Amino acid sequence: MQAWFFSSPPTWGRVRRGKPRLVVRQSSLAPSTPAPQLGGFLATFATIALLLLIPLCIARAQAQETVPEPAGFWTGPMGGPVPATIAGGRVIETAGLAALIEEKQPVLVDVGPLPHKPETIAAEEWVPPPHRTIPGSVWLPGAGDGKLTPKLDDWYRSWLEQLTGGDPSKPLVVFCHPDCWGSWNAAKRAILYGYSNVHWYEEGIEGWQDAGHETRVVQPELPPR
Amino acid sequence: MRKLALSLALLGMFGTPALADEEAERQAHWAELREAVFGDRAAVAAADLIALEAPKRALDAALVPITVTTKPGSDVTGLTVVIDDNPGPVAAKVSYGPRGDASLLTLRVRVNQYTYMHAVAETSDGALHETAQFVKAAGGCSAPVGAGEAESLAQIGRMKLRLSGEVAAGQPVDAQVLIRHPNFNGMQMDQLTRLYTPMRYVQQVEITLNDERVLSMENDISLATDPAIGFRFVPRAEDLPGKLKVVVRDSDDAVFEQSFDVPASGS
Structure with a gap:
């Protein structure tokens, strides 16, 4: 129960809830294997460029509210940004x-x-x-x-x-x-x-x-x- | 192409047949709801007596502001707001006392899916007057519990009153009471624990001016978190300065009460 309580002051009239937002994982956006034949300078340059690009990708992904396709089925919260594609379909x-x-x-x-029928409402009283x-x-x-x-x-x-x-x-x-x-x-x-x-x-x-x-x-x- | 021509011809003859079916289905649903709430009393559509204002498309389906207005002096004794396609569709049933004024009622509600909303006024002659508005908002009833609700639970029962404009005897005063209450509808899942938060919502609100009734309101689970009720009351000269008292009872039978000073201002 303790976790429920917050001590912050009331904030009337604030719109505080939209659809749930999922965190876009950086690991899924960055390429997994760096180009092997790049020299040290180029590699550093590429790394910096990639690091600069990552936030851009994230911003873009968030703007479009899409996320990569998961490997299997999605087991997280049902509401939230979804992929733009579906492999095989x-x-x-x-x-x-x-x-x-x-x-x-x-x-x-x-x-x-x-x-979901609220638990405290009797089944015969519940009109979906x-x-x-x-x-x-x-x-x-x-x-x-x-x-x-x-x-x-x-x-x-x-x-x-x-x-x-x-x-x-x-x-x-x-x-x-x-x-x-x-x-x-x-x-x-x-x-x-x-x-x-x-x-x-x-x-x-x-x-x-x-x-x-x-x-x-x-x-x-x-x-x- | 022939198919298209045929469809157009059919449209010409019957309007949009498909949508007409949906509309008929929605009207039939409303007829059932109206009977459940008002029995077999017929209602007259009376846009000149009652008006319902709601966003045609709501940004946040869990927090949809609505405004019901009735023509001043039309002797309205009660107002009912129904969100047709919500679970627990009767959002509010308000009855007015001697210090009340039904010309304005504002609420914030949750909307489950694209639906008609109805506002029905009852006048002292027992007649019902209804108006409707279609609202495009969805997912408000199952919107997950977030930090906002936790805050509300921590502050449960705290209230604020806002008076706007001048307070003068015999004149309607615009007021809004803000009630801290998570208003859990029992359909909201905690995204982390994946459990449904038990239902606990504001069921009844009584507002009095110096112990004389302004309004009493009964609610089902459609009010948004932190109910905000805008209303009007009419003080007499002997009521000012006075006390406006708000008593809230929730579905756990918890009672919250707060009194506010109503100063005599202006005039």
């Missing part, structure tokens, strides 16, 4: 998605989280807010978690199998909210399952609505407990 933007839906009827998978999604989507909350139990993994895998009719080349679109790792993880998972036409729609349901597209209320397909 492609990033799709709103206009592209609208066209894809029109032309190819892709499988649409919404992996937005279930709203309506979940609005891209029409035609199947809502699979939890499919984008950093780690899935084998049971959950089977659940997600069999949903994708069912939705694609077992066709690994069927276009697949995975989304949740902007700056949310859930959709990145779930898209990555689909790629690793062997789907060859995976689209990650990073802009999510808010991006979809911002472009003036419709939504539809859906119920979740609940993961097994």
Whole structure:
């Protein structure tokens, strides 16, 4: 409990919270192997130049709010800057998605989280807010978690199998909210399952609505407990 | 191309059919909420009696400022603010006492997802008057607990009152009370411990002037951290100088109370 308490004076009216920001790791931005054939002077010069460049890269990365792709799934906080890419799949933007839906009827998978019921509210009193999604989507909350139990993994895998009719080349679109790792993880998972036409729609349901597209209320397909 | 022409023709005939469906879904949801809050009493859309101002796009979904105004002299006895797509959608239900004035109410709220917000005024004849505003903000209800909430918990129950303009008998006085309270909604995860912070929020606020009611307000979990309530009260000559008392009760049944001097100024 002690950790909660701060002695700083009240600061009324200060906007103190935005989306959580992740620290961009310097190690991931600096090249891992220096050029071997450079002479001492050149090496020093290159090092200085690199050191000068690093803060610039960081500033740039922060401005774009993107981070490098993690080696595996992202297991940190779900909200925060996400990569601009997804290896083995492609990033799709709103206009592209609208066209894809029109032309190819892709499988649409919404992996937005279930709203957490406050513990002290009785289950029968809890009315979760309506979940609005891209029409035609199947809502699979939890499919984008950093780690899935084998049971959950089977659940997600069999949903994708069912939705694609077992066709690994069927276009697949995975989304949740902007700056949310859930959709990145779930898209990555689909790629690793062997789907060859995976689209990650990073802009999510808010991006979809911002472009003036419709939504539809859906119920979740609940993961097994 | 033929497809496009066909779509355009359909648009021409039916407006935007898809969006009309979404709109119908949203209106149906509001109808359910209204019935839950007001029973089967019909409300009249009355933009001339009540207005709701909220940012069309909020910078911080966990701290969205809203302003409800009603036409002065329209005999409003209560104001209700509903955020349709929030868990715990009734952000505030205010009823006014003899020293209250419903012409202005400001709040700061959390917004879970792109949603309609409704403000409903009840007049002394029992009629309901509603207005709506669509707000694009998302993620405010699950926004993680940060240092700000820790500060608020440490200072819990402290209050400040701001009076603006002159204080004169018979004239509405603009006031804002700031209440230190983390207002945990039970849906916020601590990013470090990955645990949900237990719910603890401001449930009731009573404001009196010399023991006569200005307003009483009931809240669900939609108010932002450190509730800030802007309101108006009307002192009589015998009320000045006087004491404005604010009593806050939270969901843990903790009661916080503070009195503020209301000086007689101007006139």
